[in-house]
Amino acid sequence: MNTTRSEKKFLRYFRKGFQDLKYIDWERNYKWQAHLKWEELLSKKEFRKLLSEKNYAEIAKRAAAIESKTNLLFSFEKMALRDAIRTEEGAKMFALGLYKYIYGSGSFQKRFQAFADTLAHLPRKQTRVLTWPLQTVFGFIANPEEHIFVKPRVTQIAAHKYGYDFNYKSKPNWETYKSMLEFAEKIRKDVKHLKPRDMIDVQSYMWVQGSDEYPEK
16 A cells, blocks of 8 residues: 555545544544643643652552543553552652653653653563553653654554555664654655644554554455
8 A cells, every 4th residue: 555545545434534523533532632631630830740749649640540531552551550550669650750751851762762761660560561552652642743652563554554664673662663753754744735733643544554443445
């Protein structure tokens, strides 16, 4: 599938593109609502206030609750996160790492790598916490202008169909994420006439290309 074929597939499901009411209902709205809830409960000002009160458990609880209203993570990933932040130590590590990742002053690359390190060291019960979806979901919800969400299998299928050489490695790392951002930028340029608003639209476009939910017809 090339650029033209991928666009035809997207428009076959959503005739009016990113403005299609069915698209907004099926793909965009719940992600945007999660972003709005993040702005309400974990804006930079509110996040800093909670950190100053050392209320790490509340930060972790709010982040998990916001994500739980979406279907972005698998149930085992949601469970792994809940287990990891259940202890005081885990909640503190997660809250501090998450703030630096979303609102920190370092380069995107350094913030990404530091958050991967945070997830790798969180308490683990059964399932590992450091997965691509857990690494990328909170940035995507908090700042969909800058961050994109990574579902490995779907993204690899979408990239293959699109003819994009996706530099994928299973363990979260900056080079793969950089390749993902470049893929996202290519799509954004290729479909600019459809007026994608942010990474929510770009990620949804990828999802339509690679997910079993949207079979080829």
